[in-house]
Amino acid sequence: xxxTASDAGTTPPGVSVPELPxxxxxxxxxxxxxxxxxxxxxxxxxxxxxxxxxxxxxxxNLKVYTGAEHFNDYALWLRHVGEPLIxxxxxxxxxxxxxxxxxxxxxxxxxxxxxxxxxxxxxxxAKRNNGFRSVGATLMPFTGCALxxxxxxxxxxxxxxTQPIATADFQDHTETAAxxxxxxxxxxxxxxxxxxxxxxxxxxxxxxAHGLFTVVSDLGAVGKRLRAILIAIxxxxxxxxxxxxxxxxxxxxxxxxx
Amino acid sequence: xxxxxxxxxxxxxxxSGHYETFEVDQxxxxxxxxxxxxxxxxxxxxxxxxxxxxxxxxxxxxxGCCGLTVNGRPHGPQxxxxxxxxxxxxxxxxxxxxxxxxxxxxxxxxxxxxxxxSPLDRIIAAGxxxxxxxxxxxxxxxMLIDHTHVxxxxxxxxxxxxxxCVAACPNGAAALFTGAKVTHLSMLPVPSVERKxxxxxxxxxxEENFGPCSQYGECANVCPQEVPLTAIASLxxxxxxxxxxxxx
Numbered sequence: 001x002x003x004t005a006s007d008a009g010t011t012p013p014g015v016s017v018p019e020l021p022x023x024x025x026x027x028x029x030x031x032x033x034x035x036x037x038x039x040x041x042x043x044x045x046x047x048x049x050x051x052x053x054x055x056x057x058x059x060x061n062l063k064v065y066t067g068a069e070h071f072n073d074y075a076l077w078l079r080h081v082g083e084p085l086i087x088x089x090x091x092x093x094x095x096x097x098x099x100x101x102x103x104x105x106x107x108x109x110x111x112x113x114x115x116x117x118x119x120x121x122x123x124x125x126a127k128r129n130n131g132f133r134s135v136g137a138t139l140m141p142f143t144g145c146a147l148x149x150x151x152x153x154x155x156x157x158x159x160x161x162t163q164p165i166a167t168a169d170f171q172d173h174t175e176t177a178a179x180x181x182x183x184x185x186x187x188x189x190x191x192x193x194x195x196x197x198x199x200x201x202x203x204x205x206x207x208x209a210h211g212l213f214t215v216v217s218d219l220g221a222v223g224k225r226l227r228a229i230l231i232a233i234x235x236x237x238x239x240x241x242x243x244x245x246x247x248x249x250x251x252x253x254x255x256x257x258x
Numbered sequence: 259x260x261x262x263x264x265x266x267x268x269x270x271x272x273x274s275g276h277y278e279t280f281e282v283d284q285x286x287x288x289x290x291x292x293x294x295x296x297x298x299x300x301x302x303x304x305x306x307x308x309x310x311x312x313x314x315x316x317x318x319x320x321x322g323c324c325g326l327t328v329n330g331r332p333h334g335p336q337x338x339x340x341x342x343x344x345x346x347x348x349x350x351x352x353x354x355x356x357x358x359x360x361x362x363x364x365x366x367x368x369x370x371x372x373x374x375x376s377p378l379d380r381i382i383a384a385g386x387x388x389x390x391x392x393x394x395x396x397x398x399x400x401m402l403i404d405h406t407h408v409x410x411x412x413x414x415x416x417x418x419x420x421x422x423c424v425a426a427c428p429n430g431a432a433a434l435f436t437g438a439k440v441t442h443l444s445m446l447p448v449p450s451v452e453r454k455x456x457x458x459x460x461x462x463x464x465e466e467n468f469g470p471c472s473q474y475g476e477c478a479n480v481c482p483q484e485v486p487l488t489a490i491a492s493l494x495x496x497x498x499x500x501x502x503x504x505x506x
Binding site: 036037116126130134217218221 | 330331332361362363364426427428429430431461462465466468469470471472473474475476479480487488490491492493494495496497498499
């Protein structure tokens with residue numbers, strides 16, 4: 001369909017306006033309700049929020065090296081932070097809700113972008129000539145799906161203690177005591193569980209490395225130095241999360257943490 | 259030198275295509291890929307067969323007319339060089355070279371190696387021009403622009419619109435092309451007056467015709483004018499600025 005002067009109602013009667021050549025016709029394909037540029041921004045913001053949570057989670061995890069008592073105290077504090085202004089478990093539930101919302105938005109946008117990309121490419125195979133960047137970008141949907149499964153696994157394993165994923169001697173927290181350290185050590189003592197966590201941390205860091213690189217462009221960082229700094233921060237963050245988190249199951253397997 | 263060519267043949271958009279194999283002999287390593295196709299067509303015409311249809315114009319890397327996928331890579335094996343400037347010395351003597359049109363769902367094949375790249379023109383028609391009355395040329399030095407700033411704007415203006423970025427993109431996105439156009443115009447004083455509407459309309463038209471960008475970076479890898487990936491960040495920035503611009 002073309003937009004000609006007659007559509008606009010400016011043509012005098014009896015005058016026929018020739019069709020515009022295809023290049024100048026206004027495309028009448030349906031405008032997307034959720035435009036791609038907005039999906040990308042939404043993914044960037046929710047992804048950054050997720051990455052910041054992961055940093056917080058990493059700092060918490062590393063407290064495991066300060067001993068059982070300190071680690072368990074930290075786990076208990078998480079449930080009582082902000083009291084008496086905020087009720088017990090308040091902060092932890094606010095964080096959980098926010099993260100769940102971010103995840104929902106992130107996954108929805110990701111699925112839309114992926115399907116739209118496949119449709120726009122057509123039936124031709126994708127070309128990959130850009131090294132690590134290509135691999136990371138190509139793996140995004142797969143690392144993303146793996147992470148989604150892992151999140152469920154991780155919650156069943158170390159938060160809810162659901163059998164058979166969690167260990168038989170999983171101890172839930174009480175009002176006054178937490179057993180995060182004991183649960184963690186018991187969990188990672190199983191070689192297969194330690195292996196799952198190690199593999200997942202590798203996939204997570206691949207997802208983060210490309211994701212945080214993408215954030216820089218999606219939020220419109222243009223300056224050379226700004227881009228370089230942000231890309232470096234993203235890369236270091238992905239590496240820190242990999243090394244920091246992966247060290248824990250390794251430490252348990254090697255007998256450093258008992 | 260001698261090369262075996264697997265060339266995509268397709269009657270028109272409606273029919274499905276296939277590869278046809280040809281052997282071309284007595285080639286010179288200094289010849290371009292297009293000159294090799296010329297040689298092939300001479301052979302075909304001489305034998306009374308239908309020649310292979312392909313697009314070319316300036317053959318000096320400035321018109322953006324040529325563009326083939328050579329061995330799975332838009333323009334050819336050498337990065338940042340148009341098909342017309344890719345030399346046969348990159349191929350070993352006696353090897354097989356596969357030549358197809360630029361591949362994207364947005365670029366329907368018109369005939370053999372020729373594709374319809376008018377979706378790119380639609381993006382330009384949506385705002386890649388100056389529509390405000392710019393008046394007569396101002397007095398020299400009446401409007402000062404920093405030299406390096408102009409050079410940077412011209413780096414983005416260097417885009418020749420060949421469409422290799424779209425063909426290289428696993429998502430069939432035209433973000434590098436649109437980014438280059440939007441950025442170069444928003445960096446200069448007169449066209450920047452319309453930057454808000456330009457970003458909105460060009461991005462909308464781009465999204466109607468092409469896929470979303472996932473930062474694979476393949477586009478910048480093949481771009482014959484070496485437009486940097488920053489163009490895509492700049493496009494997002496312009497679109498966001500347009501979104502948050504005050505509309506009273």
